Every structure is written in C-alpha cells, then in structure tokens.
Amino acid sequence: MDQATKKTVKTFCYQCVAGPDLMEIEVENGTATRVEALYGIQDAHPGGGRVCVKAYGLIQKTYNPHRIKAPMKRTNPIKSKDQDPGFVEISWDEALEIISEKLKNIIATGLTDSSGYPRVAASFGGGGTPTQYMGTFPAFLSAIGNVDLGFGAGQGVKCYHSEHLYGELWHRAFIVAPDTPRVNYILSCGHNGDASTGVAGIWRHADARDRGMKRVQVEPHLSVTGAVSAEWIPIKPKTDAAFLYGVLNRIICERDWREVCDIPFLTEDTNAPYLIAPNGYYLRDPKTKKPMILDLADNKAKPFDADITDPAMEGSFKLSGLEIGADDQTWDHQTAEVKPAFQLLIEHIKPYTPEWAAKECDVPADQIRTVGDEFLGQACIGDTIEIDGETLPYRPVAVLLGKTVNNGWGGYNCCWARTLLLCLVGALEVPGGMMGTNVKLNRPGHNRFASAVKGPDGFMNYPFNETSKEKWNSDPHIRNAYRTLVPLAADSAWSAALGPAHLPWLFQKKPPENWPVPTKPDIWFCYRTNPAISSWDAPEVAKRVAEFPFIVAFAYTHDETNHFADILLPEATDLESLQLIQVGGTKYVEQFWTQQGWTIRQPAVDKTVDSMDMTDIATELAYRSGIIEGYNK
Incomplete structure (x- = not known):
C-alpha cells in the first residue's frame, strides 16, 4: 500500500462509562482500518x-451494512409490532x-399541556454518557425550555440505581x-469489573x-472477574442482602x-x-434543637457538637429532651427511655445470624463467618x-456491588449493608478503603x-425534594414525578433519569387515583435507547410507545423501539463526527485522571451513508424552529 494513501486521525471512544x-x-484510501493506542x-x-x-468495534459500527442509510418517514399510520x-x-x-x-x-401554543406536563419529551440511553457524543443536542433541548426527560430507558434494570441515590446521600x-x-x-x-471497567479498571x-x-x-x-479472583463463593441469585446481613451479624453480634x-x-x-427517642427520631436539646449524645464521663446528655469525652454506644437510658418528627410534630x-443509634x-x-443467612442465600454459615x-x-x-x-487513616478493605445486586428488590438493603460494613471498620472515604468518585444529584x-x-x-446537607404539607410538590412537573415522589432524587439535571423512570410508562395505562391525566407528549425524541426491550415490562412499554403521536428516533439500525417512529434520523457515527469534551478528575469505573483538560473527537472518515452530525442536526432544528438565539446562548 502506498504510504501516501495512509493517515492517522486522533479521536476518542466514549461508548460506555469506562x-x-x-x-x-x-x-487507508479513505477507509478506517485500524484502531491504535496512544502511548x-x-x-x-x-x-x-x-x-x-x-x-x-467502532470500525464495524461505521461500516455496518444494516445502518439506516438516509432519513426516513413512516407511511403506515398504524403503529403495531405486527405492522x-x-x-x-x-x-x-x-x-x-x-x-x-x-x-x-x-412553542407557539404552549410548552405544557392541560395536565401541566411538557409537550416535548426525550429519552437517552447509555448510562450518563450521551452528552459525550450527542453534540449540541442538549443545548437544543435547553433552548426549547421545557422538556420531559422522565420516560425511562431501562434505568434500574441495567444501572447502579440504588447506589446512585443512597451513595450521594451518605457520602457524596x-x-x-x-x-x-x-x-x-x-x-x-x-461486580464483574474485569469485563466492564475498561483499560484503567482492569x-x-x-x-x-x-x-x-x-x-x-x-x-x-463464575464470571470473568470471579475466574481471576482469589476465591469464588456461589450464592443464590438476589440474596446478597442476606449474605451481607450475616457478615454484619458476625462482626456486631458474635465478635x-x-x-x-x-x-x-x-x-x-x-x-x-446519637440518642434515639421513643418515636424513632433523635432526642434533641430543647434549647438548641441539636441531636444529643450521652457522655458517660459525667452521665449527661449533650448536643452532638459539645465537648464529649466518652459517648455512650450501647444501653438504654432514662433521659429528657425534645423529639421532632415528620411535619415538625414534636x-x-x-425521663423517656432512649437508646444510642x-x-x-x-x-x-441480631436476628440475622449466619445460620439464618445460610438458609436464605445457600452460602454455608461457616463461610459467612470466615468472610467477616x-x-x-x-x-x-x-x-x-x-x-x-498528610497523615491519614489506612483501612485497606472494600465492598463492591454488581448492577443487579444493588438495584431491584433488595437493592437498598445491599447498599445499606455495604456502607455499614465500611463504617464499622472506618473504611469509608479513607486511603485503602471505599470512596465516592463523583456527584450528579448534588451541586456543584x-x-x-x-x-x-x-x-x-x-x-452533610442534602437537597431533598420537599415533603412538608406546605411545600410538597403535589402537582408533578414531568410524568415520572420525581419531585413529588422521591425526596432523594433532588432536583438536578440528572434527577429525571434517577427518578421513578418506569412509572410514566405504567401510568399511561393506569394512573394512580387523583393523579393528573397521563397525557402523551406531542413529540418524543428517542436517542440511542431501546426501551421496548430494555425496560422492566418491555412488552407493555412497547405498547405505550406505539401510542405516542409523533416519535423522532435517532436511528443507527432498525430496532424494536424505532419501529414505532414517525421520523428516523441517522446520526453520524463516532468515526464520522465532531465533538469537544472535557476530561479530568474522578468519574466512573476507576477512570481517574490526574490532569484536567479537553479532548476532541474528529471525523476520521467521510460519512458512509446519508447521515448528519448531531451538532448539525441540533443547529438546523434550532434555526428552523425559531429558537436559535436561545440555542446559541
């Protein structure tokens, strides 16, 4: 091959959170032939x-013969799987x-409908990575002004949903x-890290x-990760919480x-x-309203931030104080009976002995004790x-949870048990131990x-969604109602995706009593996601998708969801498109940078089909829709 026909183009891959x-x-001759490392x-x-x-796989992705080769429109008005x-x-x-x-x-007639819901909706796949390859499409949605991002793409089925919410609450x-x-x-x-954490993690x-x-x-x-581990312990599916509770019992009750x-x-x-009062809330100092701790040095209950020499950790005590419950009930x-937390x-x-756990999870009790x-x-x-x-605590132990372990039923229990195990030995947010890597619900x-x-x-303060009688958001602002239903979801740009994203699909068919009429969005943008197969009840979701009046799907190939679309838009692939992104800091799956900066994804080859760069699509839509000024801001 003539070297003059060869060239190399620097770019990046962001196909997943790794x-x-x-x-x-x-x-070579205009065709991508190899992917090379950048040593x-x-x-x-x-x-x-x-x-x-x-x-x-980006080369295969680019030259896939089954790609949508040009924009397409539906001609059959009947939306059904068999049509x-x-x-x-x-x-x-x-x-x-x-x-x-x-x-x-x-835009001319109003962005919200009679139920108060946005008339424009959008769903993204990719577990938080779409902004790294969807160009300026987020700016386009922002320029519209009111978009429902609450229709789920499968959240909770295929992500660390429980870990996200409870992790941000407990230790950011x-x-x-x-x-x-x-x-x-x-x-x-x-946690199958040796198959999913990319180059850095592995x-x-x-x-x-x-x-x-x-x-x-x-x-x-026995996964790939299990095969290269020092030990593999088989367990009954979805009983990890019982196993972890057995380990906790070994540490707290048997040792x-x-x-x-x-x-x-x-x-x-x-x-x-902290002292817990009879109704399950903190016992507080009547003057400062601060939670109290019993100091055994002088047998006095004091505000938590007072000078306390010997805090009580166990026992039951007769003490006086103020208890504040929900809705400021006091x-x-x-001289009520109170106990330290x-x-x-x-x-x-105490009831969750290794023997109890063994019956639930099929891991022998002695093996549970050994792990503890x-x-x-x-x-x-x-x-x-x-x-x-700096001299810091050193606690070189950690507990990892896989995706199906910390979501679905038992997800909270696993996250709680894991975090508690780390707290018992002081291995949370210290060298050698377990650390959070980023935040999405809290700001900045x-x-x-x-x-x-x-x-x-x-x-740490947490931006809970209001639950008080006066400030509770009783009227959902989007169809998954995260402000109304999930205090932990906060109210950031990520909150819609971390809310109850499956509920909008369910509520389309059967809404709760006294719930706003579950209207359908006038336009639904579907980007790199296939909820008709990736959701909890996929067949039911497919039926709901079919009822949407107008769907714009960014389509790579024909799939189960864009089968119901009205317009298919083939975006340029990663090797055909342009985008500048920020890199640096700590993020997901141990992709930790010691430097901050920017990197660019630039076209390595010409478009192989009649596709368009996402930024060009967003710009054209903004201009034609009359929102280009807001889009440019």
Whole structure:
C-alpha cells in the first residue's frame, strides 16, 4: 500500500462509562482500518494510553451494512409490532422541516399541556454518557425550555440505581470505587469489573492482585472477574442482602464490636452515639434543637457538637429532651427511655445470624463467618498512612456491588449493608478503603468536595425534594414525578433519569387515583435507547410507545423501539463526527485522571451513508424552529 494513501486521525471512544479512551484511527484510501493506542499520553491517561476492546468495534459500527442509510418517514399510520411501518427515504430538508414545524406549533401554543406536563419529551440511553457524543443536542433541548426527560430507558434494570441515590446521600458517591492501589481485601458481590471497567479498571485490579490483594467474588455464576479472583463463593441469585446481613451479624453480634470495630470513626463520623427517642427520631436539646449524645464521663446528655469525652454506644437510658418528627410534630419527653443509634443497630442485626443467612442465600454459615473475620483482619484498624505530607487513616478493605445486586428488590438493603460494613471498620472515604468518585444529584457537579455542605445535625446537607404539607410538590412537573415522589432524587439535571423512570410508562395505562391525566407528549425524541426491550415490562412499554403521536428516533439500525417512529434520523457515527469534551478528575469505573483538560473527537472518515452530525442536526432544528438565539446562548 502506498504510504501516501495512509493517515492517522486522533479521536476518542466514549461508548460506555469506562471512557474516554484516547486513540488513533488508521485510515487507508479513505477507509478506517485500524484502531491504535496512544502511548504518547500514557503519563496523562488513566489507562496508560491503551484502548479498550470496545473501541475496535467502532470500525464495524461505521461500516455496518444494516445502518439506516438516509432519513426516513413512516407511511403506515398504524403503529403495531405486527405492522410494517412502511418507512421510505426522504431528504434531510424534508425530515428537519417536518420536525421543526411541529416544534414551532408547540412553542407557539404552549410548552405544557392541560395536565401541566411538557409537550416535548426525550429519552437517552447509555448510562450518563450521551452528552459525550450527542453534540449540541442538549443545548437544543435547553433552548426549547421545557422538556420531559422522565420516560425511562431501562434505568434500574441495567444501572447502579440504588447506589446512585443512597451513595450521594451518605457520602457524596454517585459511584463508589475502592482505593485499588492500596486496598488489600475486596468483597465483591456480583461486580464483574474485569469485563466492564475498561483499560484503567482492569489494569489497576490486575496490579493489585499481583501485589497480593485478595478479592472474594460472591455470585451465582463464575464470571470473568470471579475466574481471576482469589476465591469464588456461589450464592443464590438476589440474596446478597442476606449474605451481607450475616457478615454484619458476625462482626456486631458474635465478635466483640468494642475490640474489632473502629470506635473513633463510629463516634466521630457517624450517628452511632446519637440518642434515639421513643418515636424513632433523635432526642434533641430543647434549647438548641441539636441531636444529643450521652457522655458517660459525667452521665449527661449533650448536643452532638459539645465537648464529649466518652459517648455512650450501647444501653438504654432514662433521659429528657425534645423529639421532632415528620411535619415538625414534636414530643417533649420527660425521663423517656432512649437508646444510642448503635444499640438499635445491634438489636436490628441480631436476628440475622449466619445460620439464618445460610438458609436464605445457600452460602454455608461457616463461610459467612470466615468472610467477616477476613474483612476485620485486613481492615488494619488504628493504622495510618502518609500521603503528600498528610497523615491519614489506612483501612485497606472494600465492598463492591454488581448492577443487579444493588438495584431491584433488595437493592437498598445491599447498599445499606455495604456502607455499614465500611463504617464499622472506618473504611469509608479513607486511603485503602471505599470512596465516592463523583456527584450528579448534588451541586456543584464538577466538585464533590464543594458539594459537601455542613447541615444542622452534624451531617452533610442534602437537597431533598420537599415533603412538608406546605411545600410538597403535589402537582408533578414531568410524568415520572420525581419531585413529588422521591425526596432523594433532588432536583438536578440528572434527577429525571434517577427518578421513578418506569412509572410514566405504567401510568399511561393506569394512573394512580387523583393523579393528573397521563397525557402523551406531542413529540418524543428517542436517542440511542431501546426501551421496548430494555425496560422492566418491555412488552407493555412497547405498547405505550406505539401510542405516542409523533416519535423522532435517532436511528443507527432498525430496532424494536424505532419501529414505532414517525421520523428516523441517522446520526453520524463516532468515526464520522465532531465533538469537544472535557476530561479530568474522578468519574466512573476507576477512570481517574490526574490532569484536567479537553479532548476532541474528529471525523476520521467521510460519512458512509446519508447521515448528519448531531451538532448539525441540533443547529438546523434550532434555526428552523425559531429558537436559535436561545440555542446559541
């Protein structure tokens, strides 16, 4: 081959949350032929410049003969799985004009319908990655002004849904990761990291195993990750919570927790010593209304931030104080029986013995005890480590949960048990232990430390959606009603996706009593997602999709969802399109950068079909719909 016909083009792959991987595309005679690593940036890239295997599929993706080759419109008005849509090719001008005319009508007549819902809706797939390859389409949606992002694309089925919500509440952790370079023991419940964490994650864990880190893989089948772990423990599907509760029981009830737990961490960084009043809320100081702790040094209950020498962790006490419940209901207690929160934890965990857990999860009781003992033995309680001149606690143990473990039924219990295990040994947010990597519900989203604002009771403040009688959002503003139904969902740009995203599909057929009429959006944009097969009740979702009056699907190939579309728009693939994105900081699956900066995805080859770059599509739609000024802002 004449070298003059060859060239290389630098770009990136962001097909999943393990990205971005920066790379070069080798092009011969205008055809992409190879994907090459960028070893020249090995000191900056978390994966040492290497490229994940998924990136190699971008060549196949670009030259797939089954791609939608031009914009298409439906000619059969009947939307049904057993009906041929009758798609016919049309020009980009016609396709964009059809869409923009509908948008102009919506903008002119009002963005919300009679139920108060947005008349424009959009759903994205890809677990938080679409903004890395959808160009300026988010700016286009923002320029419209009111868009319902609450129709789910399968959230909860295929993502870390519980971990996102509870993790952000407990320690600002939309996603958690072990301090892999320093951790010595990982208890992994179904976390298949060696198949899903990309170059950086797999590399880090391989190095950790090489230096002696032990990973115990608990899962029903032997995965790739289990195969390279030190130990595989088979378990009955969806019983991980029982297993983890058995481990908790071993540590708290069977072992002497005073000897094996990190008492300073529990007393100083958790609510373990906080006194709980008879109705289940904190016992508060009547003057300051702060939660109280019993100081055994002088046998007095004091506000949590007072000078406390010996906080009570167990027992029952007769004390006076104020209890504040829901909707500011108050109880003025005089010598009521109260207990430290840790005492209630002991009582709560006591029934969940290893024998009980063994019957539930099929893991032998002795093996559950062994895991608990190993976890304690590797926790190095009391040890410290010096990093950049700072002396910090060193707790080299971690617990990972797989996707199906921490979502669905039992998801909360698994997340709670995992976080509690780490708290018992002080391995949360310390070197060697388990750490959050980013935030999406709390703000600012680019700096999780800045999002950690002190609250009134000694914990981080959290932007709960209101639940009080006066301020509760009784009228849903979008169809999944996250402000109304989910206090934990907060109200950020990510909240709609982390709300009850399956409910809009269900409510289209059978809404709750006294619920606004579940109207259908006038336009639904469907981008890189296929909810007709990826949702909890996929056949039912497909029926609801078929009822939507007008669907615009960004289509790569024909699929189960865009089968019901009115317009198909073939976007340019990653090797054909242009986008600038920001990189740096900590993000997902151990893709941790030590530098901040920007990287560009640039076209390596000409478009192979009559497709269009997402930014060009968004710009054209904004211009034709009359919202170009807002779009440019």
